[in-house]
Each structure stands twice: as C-alpha cells, then as structure tokens.
Amino acid sequence: MIDKLKQIEIKFHQIEEKLTDPEIIGDHKRYADLNREYKELKEIVDISREYINMLDSKEVAQQMIDDSDPELKEMGEMEMESITEKLEELEGEIKVLLLPKDPDDHKDVIMEIRSGAGGDEASIFAGDLYRMYSKYFETKGWKHEILFVNEGTAGGYNKIEFEVSGESIYGFLKFESGAHRVQRVPKTESQGRVHTSAATVVVMPKLEMEDVDIKKSDLKVDTFRSSGAGGQHVNKTESGVRFTHLPTGVVSESTDGRSQIKNREIALQRLYQKIYESQKQSYESEQAAKRKSLVGSGDRSDKIRTYNYPQNRVTDHRINLTLYSLDKIIEGDLDEVIENLRIYENTEKMKELE
Known part of the structure; x- marks a missing residue:
C-alpha cells in the first residue's frame, strides 16, 4: 500500500x-x-502523509519498548x-479512498419525480x-432549476423534472432512483384509513458532448409548433425541438420548456442520455458477471424505500x-x-477486491 500511496503523491504533484x-x-x-482530480488526490495524500508519520512514530515507540528502562x-x-488504534483507523479511510469510483459520481444530475399508483395521493x-x-x-x-412541471389536480405533481448542480452530486443522489412507497392516511380520505401510494x-x-460519442455533423435538428400545456405561445412559435442522431436513428424531442432555447437544451440532454445508456449498457453487460449491485440500479420497478x-x-x-x-x-x-x-456500496466494492 505504501508504494501505491507514493505513486499517488507523485501524480498529485504533477x-x-x-x-x-x-x-x-x-x-x-x-x-x-484536473482541478477535480487534484482535490480527490489531495484527500488521499493528506491522509497518507498522516499514515506515514504514524508508522515513523510506531518505530520510535517500539524502540522505547525495547529499552531496558522500565519507565x-x-x-x-x-x-x-x-x-496502533490510529493506524487501523487511517488504513480503513485509505482503503475507502482507493476504491474504484463511479466515473459519473462528480457530475450534476437531472432528476425526475412521477406519481405512481395511488391517484391524487400519489401526486401529493x-x-x-x-x-x-x-x-x-x-x-x-x-442549486436546482425546474425544467418541467405537470401539477396534480389535488396538489403535488404528476411529474416534475429538474436539474441539480454542485459538487459530486450524482455520487450522493444516484441511490434515490427507484420506486418510493408511502403509507399514511391521505388528505383525500374521509374514513381515516391508511392507504399505500x-x-x-x-x-x-x-x-456533456465529451461524455458521449456523438459528432455534431451526425445530428439533424428540426423545430415544430408545440401542442398541449404551456400557454398560448405554443400555437404561435416553433418552440418544440427534435434531434435525430443519423447513424443510429435515435430521436429525442422536447416541448417541455417555454422557449426554443430551453427545449433545445432539454432535447439534446435526452439524446445524450439515450445514446449514453446504450453505450453504457454494452459495457455493463461485460461487467455483469463481476458485480450486481443492489444500490443505484435505477429501475423504476424496484421498491427501494417505504415512508410509514x-x-x-x-x-x-x-x-x-429502518x-x-x-x-x-x-x-x-x-x-x-x-x-x-x-x-x-463501499463495503460491497471491498468484498470484490478481496
């Protein structure tokens, strides 16, 4: 481990x-x-320096134990x-920091919440x-910015989509994908019975474009008049945007935003996501035999959490x-x-490395 820590310190200085x-x-x-990588390495370097100093202190303590003076x-x-106690603590921290990271952990996220089974209570x-x-x-x-809202008739949302930006967002929020279940007496229930929604x-x-193998020359862009919710402007301007990825035929469009600029951004992000998921799926199928994580699967059918x-x-x-x-x-x-x-998640990764 010492050799690995020394290599990391060399890379840190570079x-x-x-x-x-x-x-x-x-x-x-x-x-x-580079700045993000620098911060990640600095955390390891700071702890490794403390660890190496502790090893030196251990040698001094051993010399004292070997001394003939009883005191x-x-x-x-x-x-x-x-x-010894401190070294064990530092070793544990270093092992966690050296675990392979999800390459998406540092990214901002797009989140979507939809009502499921349960009618108005699900929207609430x-x-x-x-x-x-x-x-x-x-x-x-x-920070977060709402991209699309479809409100429920009794409150809450049928669907709400928003972007969250900051530091290492996906590394924290990726665990939230899945079905969330609530058990309570709904506001709409007059008999006082507990319902599940x-x-x-x-x-x-x-x-970003760099994350996905897409060439701008492979994209066809169409604009069209929006229809549906959004106000009178939908019938007056070509605010809807549709992207077609010519090599694969993948199509993505958006009429969610109130302007063509916002719809262009939303549609392009959806296109990135579709192609990225396809590329990622082929990679993950190769890795499937190695690990099947229960955490962060993102499957909407997974009941991940209950709020009672x-x-x-x-x-x-x-x-x-619980x-x-x-x-x-x-x-x-x-x-x-x-x-x-x-x-x-870290415990499972450690098991794989053992």
Whole structure:
C-alpha cells in the first residue's frame, strides 16, 4: 500500500504543476477536470502523509519498548497502543479512498419525480418528495432549476423534472432512483384509513458532448409548433425541438420548456442520455458477471424505500435500514440514509477486491 500511496503523491504533484500552466488555465474544461482530480488526490495524500508519520512514530515507540528502562518501556507500550488504534483507523479511510469510483459520481444530475399508483395521493406524495429533496439540496449548498412541471389536480405533481448542480452530486443522489412507497392516511380520505401510494424517482448524470460519442455533423435538428400545456405561445412559435442522431436513428424531442432555447437544451440532454445508456449498457453487460449491485440500479420497478407515517418509520429495503425519524427525513434530513447507502456500496466494492 505504501508504494501505491507514493505513486499517488507523485501524480498529485504533477497535476499541481499542470494547474499553474497558462495554457491549461485557459482551457476551462481541462482545468476543471484536473482541478477535480487534484482535490480527490489531495484527500488521499493528506491522509497518507498522516499514515506515514504514524508508522515513523510506531518505530520510535517500539524502540522505547525495547529499552531496558522500565519507565521508558511502559511509556512506549502506552504509546504503541494509541498508535496502533490510529493506524487501523487511517488504513480503513485509505482503503475507502482507493476504491474504484463511479466515473459519473462528480457530475450534476437531472432528476425526475412521477406519481405512481395511488391517484391524487400519489401526486401529493410526489410533491412531498420534491420538497424533501429541495430542503436536502439547501443543506448541501446545491442549486436546482425546474425544467418541467405537470401539477396534480389535488396538489403535488404528476411529474416534475429538474436539474441539480454542485459538487459530486450524482455520487450522493444516484441511490434515490427507484420506486418510493408511502403509507399514511391521505388528505383525500374521509374514513381515516391508511392507504399505500407510490412515486418513482429517476436520477441521471447530466452529460456533456465529451461524455458521449456523438459528432455534431451526425445530428439533424428540426423545430415544430408545440401542442398541449404551456400557454398560448405554443400555437404561435416553433418552440418544440427534435434531434435525430443519423447513424443510429435515435430521436429525442422536447416541448417541455417555454422557449426554443430551453427545449433545445432539454432535447439534446435526452439524446445524450439515450445514446449514453446504450453505450453504457454494452459495457455493463461485460461487467455483469463481476458485480450486481443492489444500490443505484435505477429501475423504476424496484421498491427501494417505504415512508410509514403512522409509525414515523422510513425503511430502505436494499440495505434493510429502518429509521424512526420520518418527520426529520421528510424535511430534508437525508444524510443518515444516504451515508448508509454509500457505506454499503463501499463495503460491497471491498468484498470484490478481496
């Protein structure tokens, strides 16, 4: 492990030097990528330096233990106990930091929440989930922008789509994809009976052109007049945008935004996602035999979590986690849930490496 840590430190200094190069500073994309890698390596380097210092302290403590002076020997034994405990802690942290990372973890995300089974109550629950996530974003200092809204007739949303931006967003939110189930007495229920309703959440990494093998020359762009919700402007302007990827025939369009510029952005992002998913699926099929993770599968049919209001209980079914703090979680206190999912994912990765 020491050799690996030394190699990382060499790479860290190489990147540190590159970040002062005027040519790289002028290339925003390259500078941002290098700066992100620099921050990730710095975290490992800081801990590895502390670890190496502890190893030196361990040698000194051993020399004290080997000394003929009883008092010095006792001091050395006490010091060794403390150092050994700290070394074990640092080794655990380093192992986690050295685990292979999801290449999408650092990306911003596009999130979609849809009402599922349960009628009006499902739409209300979708609204509660959006509010929960919004409050969680605030605690993290992340920004979000609504891309599309279709409100429910009794409140909440039939569908809401939004973009979340900040640092390492996907690495935290990828675990939220799947079916969320709620058990409570609906506002629309006059008999006071507990009902079960559901909403689905999809979390997708926001992709850039560089992430997907798409050439601009392979794209055909069409504009058309929108139809449906959105106000009178839909019949007056060609705000709808459709992209066709000529080599594959993949088509993506959007009429969700109120302007052609916004629809162009949404449609292009959807096209990236479709082609990216196709490319990723072929890669993951090769890796399927190696690992089938329960976390972050993104399958809408997966019942990942239940919110039980009568018992103030939240259960994440993937990792058998039950917390009796629904009142706090629904107000955006998601840290404990997400941290447990991250720990589970890292534990599974460690098992694979053993």
